[in-house]
Amino acid sequence: MEYLSYPKDISPLLSQKAFLALFHASPCPIVLLNEPGCILKANEAFCAQFGFTSTAIIGKNLNSLFLTDSQREEGEHVDTTIARGMPVYKETIRHMADGTPLQVHLSAIPIMHAGRLIARMAVYWDITPLRTAERKYRDIFTHSVEGIFQTTPQGRYLEANPALARIYGYDSPEELINDLQDISKQLYVDPGRRDVFLEHMRTRGRVSHFESRIRRKDGTIIWIAEHARSVYDSEGKPRYFEGAVVDITQRKHAEALLQASEEEYRTIFETTGTASVILEKDERISRANSEFFRLTGYGPDHISQGLYFEDIVAPSDRKHILHAGTTGPEYCLTQTGPHELCIRTIGGDIRDVVVTEATLSGSHRKVVSLLDITERKKAELMLRHQAFHDPLTNLPNRFLLMDRLEHAIRRAKRGNNHFAVLFMDMDRFKLINDSLGHIIGDRLLTHMAAKVRSCLREEDTLARFGGDEFVILAEDLRDPPQPVRIAQRILQGLQTPVEVNGNTIHISTSIGIVLGSSRYMRAEQIIRDADTAMYRAKAMGKGCYAIFDEDMHTMAVQRLDIENELRKGIKHRDFVLYYQPIINLTDQSIIGFESLVRWNHPRKGLVGPDEFIPIAEETGLIVPLGEWVLFESCRQMNDWLQRFPSHQEMLIHVNVSGIQLKQAGFPDRVRTCLQTTGLPSRCLKLEITESMLMSLEDRAVTILDAIRKQHVQIGIDDFGTGYSSLSYLHRFPVDTLKIDRSFVLGLDKNNDNAKIVKAIISLAHALGLNVVAEGIETARHLTMLGSMRCEYGQGYHFSHPLPAHQVAGMLGRA
Ligand SMILES: Nc1nc2c(ncn2[C@@H]2O[C@@H]3COP(=O)(O)O[C@H]4[C@@H](O)[C@H](n5cnc6c(=O)[nH]c(N)nc65)O[C@@H]4COP(=O)(O)O[C@H]3[C@H]2O)c(=O)[nH]1
Structure with missing residues (x-):
């Protein structure tokens, strides 16, 4: 304390100008006290700091002036220490003149002379702002939700706040600091992560948003983001790192989920098979999938340069989109829900698409899908064309x-x-x-x-x-x-x-x-x-x-009437069968009968087939009528066979229309009919007109084959009238040719007819067919046909078609 060893009396010092200038100019509040502790002098800073006037406090005891009752003891302790010649440095509270407490740093210094205390000096430093700031930052440090740390470059913790301890799963910062001795190995999950941190620190002196996976005390793994900087010593070497840590695990999970859903969405967007785009509010295409590029010919460059939905709509369909904004090329699709639209590709091709839109939730953006239906449309058009x-x-x-x-x-x-x-x-x-x-x-x-x-x-x-x-x-x-x-x-x-x-x-x-x-x-x-x-x-x-004209109309009406009556007639079974015998021309024996239908008309009496068969054929009524004829003919013939056992070889010839033949399953119906009536199949011969046979073409062969397989015979009726070429005959599986009666009737008058009949008979024989001549009216016809070796015949010369009961009489006599 030499520098404060003054002469016995302090007065000379107090009068020294230099001291006084220094005393008053000091920014620190200072008071000079005599030994009992009364104020000798107080500088301006003291008065200003504590709110006193110099004149009011000179001579006053400092402790009485300054200290509260509770501080008396402290004051005495300072006095005692000073009295022993020892300085006192301490932080304490002193009150201002108005009572406001101030946190001050007190330096109480004894002034000694010859080993004796002659005066003392008290220097105050207001540390209230300092301590307030310290408290504030300590509070921040303690209560921060972010983890705050100081670590050595070697990887040990110097400081950690409670938040960091919490994040890392420790009960307290102290536990964390004690436990984590090597950050590199104990904390970071990914090997080498600490090295990356250190490398950043070395090269840039800081890291920010440094994201890592770390292992908590309990072994669970979380994501953190660090912000840190290096703090250097005077030689520029890093003393420690300080920084903050945020737990970003949830964000990372959310990001992962988002990324996964983004991946899913991207995959769906890309693989949907439909051209899809995302439209911004102004209908600008901000994103498109590869199918869109394939469909339209546009590429990613067009999108980045600014492609609007309107650009891909065909001019003819632009009316379907509406100008929606006031600025810029803003267009919007006017229709919602799937609708058809024509688009124009970059190459100018027009394609039909079905447009579907969906607004992305929470935004003005839309996903628009374009399903290419051009080929379907073409096919539809083609089908429509084909249909008509x-x-x-x-x-x-x-x-x-x-x-x-x-x-x-x-x-x-x-x-x-x-x-x-x-x-x-x-x-x-x-x-x-x-x-x-x-x-x-x-x-x-x-x-x-x-x-x-x-x-x-x-x-x-x-x-x-x-x-x-x-x-x-x-x-x-x-x-x-x-x-x-x-x-x-x-x-x-x-x-x-x-x-x-x-x-x-x-x-x-x-x-x-x-x-x-x-x-x-x-x-x-x-x-x-x-x-x-x-x-x-x-x-x-x-x-x-x-x-x-009207006559025709009348006839047409009559025809319609017949059709209606025919319908009723079939319903009421108003039909009867007549039978015309077929004769063996050699011995004139009966070899069978042709069944010929008549309409037993309620008003007109018996009506011949020429008047109604053509109408029945036109209207399809021939099918039910023909079925009845077939059934009744077979039934009747079987009845005769039973009643007249000597006529076992008789055949029944039944006329069958081409319309009937064309009906699916006709051969099966014949089989059923034979089974139902019990007639042996060899006793049935179906007659089909030549013209019908020709109209059936190749189908006839299949149908006739199926019938003949049942041992039912087939005859060609009205042969010679159907324009058929004789050379066609061999194609059809038939047993008999029936020469049309027009040729037979003209036999004796026209030499040409005779030649034709002769040729037909020879041809039939050559093909292994037998011949029946129709319309034998005279003995001369019979003689001529006999000379031509025609085996069988029918006609008025032998008998008109007869009702069944008369046939029975005839068979009984024969
Ligand atoms: N001028 C003349 N005519 C003779 C003589 N002998 C028989 N006729 C007639 O010639 C026709 C022979 O029958 P078709 O050629 O099969 O010709 C038949 C046949 O094509 C058709 N028809 C008759 N019944 C049926 C039937 O049940 N179903 C089908 N689909 N057609 C039938 O009606 C046609 C006419 O039958 P119908 O009027 O009964 O006339 C019968 C018969 O009465 C003769 O010596 N001189």
Whole structure:
């Protein structure tokens, strides 16, 4: 304490100018006290700090001035220490003049002279802000939710706050500091992670967002993010690292989930098979999948340069999207839910797509999917076309024509349409088709279609109605003769022969014309009348036209009546069978009977088959009627066989229509009939007309084979009238030829007929068939046929067709 060893009296010091200047200029509050502790001097800083005036405190005892009762003891302790010549340095509380406590650092220094205390000096330093700040930062350190640490570069903890202990699973920071001796090994899960941390510290002096997996005290693994910096010593060497730690495990889990869902979403987005895009609020495409790029030809570059949904919509469909914003190219899809749209690819191709939109939740963005249905649309169009067009000629078919006709009728009823229907049937088409083959037949139909089309106006409908039938619907006619002029043009146009595969073929058609009138309610009625007129035209000769008139109408009505009555007749079984014997021409014995149906009409009496069989065939009623005839014939023949045992070899010839033959399962029905009636199959012969047989073509062979397998015989009826070539005969599995009665009746008058009959008989024999001659009316017929070696015959010369009971009498006598 030499520097404070002053002369015995302090007064000289107090009067030294230099001391006083220094005393007063000091920013630290200082008081100079005499030995009893009374204030000799107080500097300005003291007065200012504690709120005293210098004059008011000079001479006052400092302890009495400053200390509260509770501080008396402390004051005495300081005094005692000072009295022993020892300085006192301590933090304590001193109160200002107004009583406000201040935290101060007190330096109480004895001033000695010759080993004796002569004065003392007290220096105060207000440390209230310092301690407040310290407390504040300590609080932050202690209560922070982030872990705060100081570690040595070697990997030991110097400091850790409670939050860090909590994050790492320790009960207290102290436990953490004691336990974690080597951060590198004990804390980080991934080997080398601490090295990365140290490398950052070395090169940059800090880390931020340094994310690592760490092992907690209980072994569980969590994710943390560290922010830390190096603190260096005066030589620039790192003294320690300090920083903060945040537990980011939940965020990492959330991120992982998000990433997984993002992955899932991306996979779905990419593999959905549908072109998909994400549209921003302004309809800009911000993302697209590879299917979109494949469909549209656009690529990722177009997206990044700014591609709007409108850019891919075909101009024709842009009206379906609506200008939605006021600034920028903002467009939005106007429809929600799946809807069809045409898009234009980068190459300019137009494709049909089904658009489906979904708004992404919580945003204005949308996912728009475009399902390419171009091929499906094409297929639909094709199917629609096929459904309404004939594949051979590409003309409208029956359905389309009927639809247009219904429409024409409705317009006519409103009074703004005069129309006509022309029904055409190619003459002799069947003959040509059968003799020259289908390919040529098809070529002729195509030729006819083109020829007729060229005779019509653009707006007229020409339809292929089926087979060789064509129908024209001519609308908005100016005058009644116009359809006639159309018919004449067609007939004239067809006069030029057609060259097909080296064949020169003359074709013609018969045309039935119906003028549209208000009495027609339905398209079928018009077609029916046009068909009737066409038959009239055919009857007039080939290449004619006929206009449907009232007579025809009457006939058509009569025909309709017959159809209705026939229906009833079948229901009521108003039919009877007559039987005409078939004779062995050599010994004139009866070898069997042909069953011939008659209609026992309630008003007209017995009606012959020519009057109703054609109508039954047209309407399909021949099927139930024919079934009855077959059953009744077999039943009757079996009855005779039972009653007349000497006639065991008799056959029953039953006429079968081609319509019946075409019915699925006809051979099975024959078998059932034989089983039900008990007639032996060898006693049944089915007669099919030559023309029916030809129309069945190859199918006939299969059906007849199935019938013959049951040992039922087959005969060709009306042979010679069906335009068939004799050379076709060998193709059909038949047993008998029946020469049409027109040839037999003319035998004695026409030498040509005799030649034909002779040729037919020889051919039949050559093919192993037997022959039945129909229509033997005279003994001369019989003689001639005998000389031609015809085995069998039937006709009025032997017997008219007879009712069953008369046949029984005949058999009884024979
Ligand atoms: N001028 C003349 N005619 C003779 C003579 N002998 C027989 N006839 C007639 O010639 C027809 C022979 O029958 P079809 O050629 O099978 O011709 C039959 C056959 O094609 C058809 N038909 C008759 N019954 C049936 C049947 O049950 N089903 C089918 N699908 N058609 C039948 O009706 C046609 C006509 O039968 P019908 O009027 O009974 O006429 C019978 C018969 O009465 C004769 O010496 N001179």
